[in-house]
Amino acid sequence: MPLTILRCAMKRAKARWCQHRSLYNSSHGFNETEAKRALALHSGGSVNLHKGQNGIAELCLNNPSRKNAISGSMMLELEEQISDLEKWNDGKGLIVYGAEDTFCSGADLSATNALCKPKDGLMMCMFMQSTLTRLQRLPLISVSLVQGKAIGGGAEICTACDFRLMTEESEIRFVHKHMGIVPGWGGASRLIQIIGPRQALKLLSSAQGIHPEHALSIGLADDILSSTADKAMEEAQTWISSYTKGPAETIRAIKKVVTSGREHALVDSLRKEKDIFGTVWGGPVHLQALSKVLKRN
Ligand SMILES: CCCC(=O)SCCNC(=O)CCNC(=O)[C@H](O)C(C)(C)COP(=O)(O)OP(=O)(O)OC[C@H]1O[C@@H](n2cnc3c(N)ncnc32)[C@H](O)[C@@H]1OP(=O)(O)O
Numbered sequence: 001m002p003l004t005i006l007r008c009a010m011k012r013a014k015a016r017w018c019q020h021r022s023l024y025n026s027s028h029g030f031n032e033t034e035a036k037r038a039l040a041l042h043s044g045g046s047v048n049l050h051k052g053q054n055g056i057a058e059l060c061l062n063n064p065s066r067k068n069a070i071s072g073s074m075m076l077e078l079e080e081q082i083s084d085l086e087k088w089n090d091g092k093g094l095i096v097y098g099a100e101d102t103f104c105s106g107a108d109l110s111a112t113n114a115l116c117k118p119k120d121g122l123m124m125c126m127f128m129q130s131t132l133t134r135l136q137r138l139p140l141i142s143v144s145l146v147q148g149k150a151i152g153g154g155a156e157i158c159t160a161c162d163f164r165l166m167t168e169e170s171e172i173r174f175v176h177k178h179m180g181i182v183p184g185w186g187g188a189s190r191l192i193q194i195i196g197p198r199q200a201l202k203l204l205s206s207a208q209g210i211h212p213e214h215a216l217s218i219g220l221a222d223d224i225l226s227s228t229a230d231k232a233m234e235e236a237q238t239w240i241s242s243y244t245k246g247p248a249e250t251i252r253a254i255k256k257v258v259t260s261g262r263e264h265a266l267v268d269s270l271r272k273e274k275d276i277f278g279t280v281w282g283g284p285v286h287l288q289a290l291s292k293v294l295k296r297n
Helices: 003-020 032-040 072-086 109-114 118-137 153-159 175-179 187-195 197-206 212-217 229-244 248-263 266-280 284-296
Strands: 046-051 056-062 093-098 141-146 149-151 163-167 171-173 223-225
Touching (some): 032 072, 032 118, 056 072, 056 229, 093 153, 093 229, 118 153, 118 248, 141 229, 149 153, 153 171, 153 187, 175 197, 187 197, 212 223, 223 229, 248 266
Parallel strands (some): 056 093, 093 141, 141 163, 149 171, 163 223
Antiparallel strands (some): 046 056
8 A cells, every 4th residue: 555545544543533532541540341331220211313314413312201311321322322423424414402392401310319429420420521522523513402401411411512502492501509519521611612711600600590592692502493392403404504515525624623623722723724624625525616616717
């Protein structure tokens, strides 16, 4: 194999590895196999994935009798569905939503009750932080469709998406203070990135419910949907489609550039932007677009 092809393949493999790797390993006291075994003991609900022909997937948090609370087995299923999405090369967008017109009431309280020792809490925290970071890093434009309530860990899941759409009656609430805890699924760090430290401090320290207008005014929500029930999903599909129009290769490259900018310091980010630019410049989509523009002028 010529050296340049080998180098390219190695670069791609490294990029894939960086995207999929867990944030934590044994040096942080994290044992993934043990974590999975412990979480599997707390079952209930499911996390369902539908990959659409239009390149937009729908990921459903499904535990309606508990307002879509996330059980241990749902944490495992969420991780499996993210792994599946990481391999979906035709994908362009993702809509995360909850079953039966409500988003998610956070960690399943019966699971958290059983995992209330500090060691178990940290294990769950590292597992969920890794999973949600992988969700955030997917080369897909992601949207949380918030209907009903997004409470505690449910509010944290919202922050792992690029955008948040709220229906008129919905509410996001970082309720953690009332539980005597802070967000542990990465929601605090991500909230600060989304709305800045001052607003984040207000929301976390008041534990107040955030209604759509307020969320929109502080930049937590990106739009308020007028539809409810099934129509809200249709509206969310239309909303996201203005950002996912075009070839998957291009949309995925755009998301990668933004992810890199968010995660790296400026100099690293510029280098990473250069690497990603190199993967699309001179490629078939670029050349086709170029020839169209040249013909027009
Ligand atoms: C690092 C992670 C941090 C965390 O996520 S900690 C967990 C934080 N979440 C919470 O404290 C949410 C507690 N739940 C609530 O405040 C309310 O149920 C909620 C979501 C506002 C919905 O209120 P309502 O619409 O009035 O419904 P409801 O209270 O009657 O609930 C319906 C059934 O769902 C259950 N449920 C709701 N949230 C749950 C949860 N997180 N874990 C386990 N079960 C939960 C609730 O117990 C009730 O069950 P049942 O019908 O009485 O058998």
